[in-house]
Amino acid sequence: MTPLQRYIAEEIATDHVEGLMSRREAMRRLALIGVGATAASALIAACSDSSKPANGTPTASAPATSTGAATEKALPPGIENALQTEPITWPGPRGDLQAAWAAATEPKGAVLVLHENKGLTDWVRSVAGRFAGIGYSSLAIDLLSGEGGTAKFTDPAQATAALSKISPEDFLADMKSGVEELQRRTPGVKAAAVGFCMGGGLVWQLLASGEPQLAAAVPFYGPLPDGADFSGSKDVAVLAFYGSEDARVTGTKDAAQQALDRAGVVNQLVVEQGANHAFFNDTGDRYDPTAATDAWDKTQAWLTKYVG
Incomplete structure (x- = not known):
């Protein structure tokens, strides 16, 4: 495995x-x-x-509606200014790569968006649109392109299984091609990579590979690669998010901090209190509007400081 x-x-x-x-x-x-x-x-x-905590009773994620009716009506952060995406393709290392592209009206930077283990979903497209809405042209790459694209899979579990079989080398090659395509479409501005869940882990892998075209990286609750060495990404400013209730991934935070510090990488690691894994995904059961809004605000500030 x-x-x-x-x-x-x-x-x-x-x-x-x-x-x-x-x-x-x-x-x-x-x-x-x-x-x-x-x-x-x-x-x-x-x-x-x-x-299980000390009393032996399993913990459970609080549903998104637990904070009251007002939460249900609140718009996800950034959605009010989100722009529409359009499907694009370009020649990649394993054949054509697919993505959702959202062009900012006057781009001050660019963002590569890396999806969760469900593939390129409508939610991921909306995230790309949100970044474009605040001035960062965004490309949400479909990492299932080599398998025909996410749309080929009618069963989300099959899409996840297909993603699990892609080699780290193929992921890296596709992501680097995505960065190049992003830069080609947004000449003269700096670029960042933002990823969620599996995509957050892939941001860490991209950093470990050394990606000279990135100015910033924002992994959301992503698993840290074993033995991560970020010495090839000293010029990338890293903002990482974790949920306090997500013991599985947040347990790797200290190791990430140590690896970043060893490499001399500018970094800030944020633990959103009371939030669980996938707290930013407003279509999921673990969505936490308070944590999502805070993370969105911090991400905007980080991009403004290090991307433009």
Whole structure:
């Protein structure tokens, strides 16, 4: 099992333990990424044990509506100024790459958006549109392009399984091609990479590879690569977000901090109190509007300071 497959498997098991999917669905999704029934049962049991506090009762994510009716009506941060995206393609290292492109009216910078383990969804397109709405032309790359694109998969679990089988080398090649295409479309401005969940982990991998065309990077609750060395990304300013209730990923925060400091990278790591994994995704069960708004505000300030 690759590190990405392990991460996705743990996420599926955690989703079941926290009541976000049935055991049957969790077992189906784990099977799709190659986890057998015995190993899947053991993983679920392990995740269940790790989620129990001292009193032995499993913790569960609070639903997005827990803060009251006003929360349900609140618009996601940045959506009020979001611009429309359009589908684009360009020649990539493994064939044509697909993406959603949102062009800012007067771009002051550019952003590569890296999606979650569900592929290029409407939510990810909306994030690209939000960045364009505040002046950063954005390209949300479809990392399933080599497999025909996210739209080919009618079952989101199949899309996740396909992503789990892509090699780190292919991910890196596609992301670097995305940065080049972003720069080609926005000449003369600095660029940043922003990613969520799996995409947050891919931002870390991009940094570990050394990406000279980036001025800033913002990984949201992304898993840190084993033995991460960011010495090739000394000129990239890194702002990372975690949720205090997301023990699985937030547990890697200190290691990320140490790796960034060793490399001399300008950085700020933020733990949003009371928030869980995927707190920025307003279409998900763990959406936290307070944490999302704070993260959006901090991200804007970071981009203004280090991108333009």
